[in-house]
Amino acid sequence: MSVIAISNLRKTYGDKVAVEDVSFTVEEGEIFGILGPNGAGKTTTVECMIGLTKPDGGTLEVLGLNPVRQQQALTKYVGVQLQEASLPDKMTVAEAMELYSSFYDDPADIDELLQDLGIQDSAKTRFAKLSGGQKQRLSIALALIGQPRIAVLDELTTGLDPVARRETWSLIERMRDRGVTIVLVTHFMEEAEHLCDRIAIIDAGRVVALDTPAGLAMQVAAEQTMRFIPSAPVDEAALKALPEVTSVSHDGDHLVIAGNDTVIQAVMGVLARNNIVAGQLRVDQADLDDAFVAITGKNR
Numbered sequence: 001m002s003v004i005a006i007s008n009l010r011k012t013y014g015d016k017v018a019v020e021d022v023s024f025t026v027e028e029g030e031i032f033g034i035l036g037p038n039g040a041g042k043t044t045t046v047e048c049m050i051g052l053t054k055p056d057g058g059t060l061e062v063l064g065l066n067p068v069r070q071q072q073a074l075t076k077y078v079g080v081q082l083q084e085a086s087l088p089d090k091m092t093v094a095e096a097m098e099l100y101s102s103f104y105d106d107p108a109d110i111d112e113l114l115q116d117l118g119i120q121d122s123a124k125t126r127f128a129k130l131s132g133g134q135k136q137r138l139s140i141a142l143a144l145i146g147q148p149r150i151a152v153l154d155e156l157t158t159g160l161d162p163v164a165r166r167e168t169w170s171l172i173e174r175m176r177d178r179g180v181t182i183v184l185v186t187h188f189m190e191e192a193e194h195l196c197d198r199i200a201i202i203d204a205g206r207v208v209a210l211d212t213p214a215g216l217a218m219q220v221a222a223e224q225t226m227r228f229i230p231s232a233p234v235d236e237a238a239l240k241a242l243p244e245v246t247s248v249s250h251d252g253d254h255l256v257i258a259g260n261d262t263v264i265q266a267v268m269g270v271l272a273r274n275n276i277v278a279g280q281l282r283v284d285q286a287d288l289d290d291a292f293v294a295i296t297g298k299n300r
C-alpha cells in the first residue's frame, strides 16, 4: 500500500527551478532513500511532501491527505527531522522531549523512547553539551515522539563519525521494525545501500532512476573486471574467443579480463582445464557508487 504518492511535483523560486518534475510513491513500512548531488532538489521535495513548502505544480498525497491543505492534520502522523535542526542551548533533553510531546494527543512514553535510543543517561543534559551523536539521537527521538506512521529524515548522519553513523543506522532499522515508514535523504552511498529498500536518484529536479540498491547497481553491472597473475602462460586467443569476454589486457604481471556477468565462470573454466591457477584474483563489480556516477553523469 502506498503511503506517499507524488506526481509531477514542481517548485520554483523566482527564476530558479528547484524541482522540475518529480514523481514517486513510497510503500508502507519501507525505507525509501532520496539520493542526489548538491542542489538536486531533494530537500525541496521532502519539504513539499510534509507541507512545509507549497509546490507550484503536481499532486501530492501523504496518508491520503493533501500536504498543502491538510498540513495540520498531517503533522500528527509524520515525524520530521530536517537538516540542521537546532534547539535552545540551555534546554535539556527531557525538557525538549516534554515540549514536543505536548504537541500530540497520544505521544510516546518519553522514558521508553530515550531508553530505546540510548540517551536516557543524558535526560538532564543541556542541548549545547550533547555530542554530535547524542544530538542526532535526540532529533530522532523528537521525530518519533508523536508515534508517527512516517518519519522523514534529512541528512541524518552528516557530520557523524563512522561509529556514530553505524549506531544511527541501527536506530533507523529499529524504527522501521516498529512499523514506521521512513523517507531518508542522504549523501552517503554506503548508507543508502545498507538501509534503503528502494532509492530514487534525483538530479537537476528530476527522478533519473528509481530501484532497489541492487537493481540500480545492476543497471551498470553488465561489465565485470577480473585481475589475476596466472601460474603458467595462458592462451589469450582462447580467452578472447569466449563469448563472455569483451577484452583481455595486461597490467604488469596481472592479466586483466573484462566481460559480462558470467565472465568469471567462463575464464575459470578455461584456466582449470589447462591446470592454471589464478593468483591474487580480484573481481571488481559495479556498486551503487558506480551507478550513481553513471546515472547522474557527475563525479562526486
Ligand SMILES: Nc1ncnc2c1ncn2[C@@H]1O[C@H](COP(=O)(O)OP(=O)(O)OP(=O)(O)O)[C@@H](O)[C@H]1O
Residues within 6 Å of the ligand: 013, 016, 017, 018, 019, 036, 037, 038, 039, 040, 041, 042, 043, 044, 045
Ligand atoms: N528558499 C529558496 N530560495 C531560492 N532558491 C532555493 C531555495 N531553496 C532551495 N533553493 C534552490 O533550489 C535548488 C534545490 O535545492 P534543495 O535544497 O532542494 O537541493 P538538495 O538536493 O536538497 O541539495 P543539498 O544536497 O545541497 O541539500 C538549489 O539550487 C537551491 O539553491
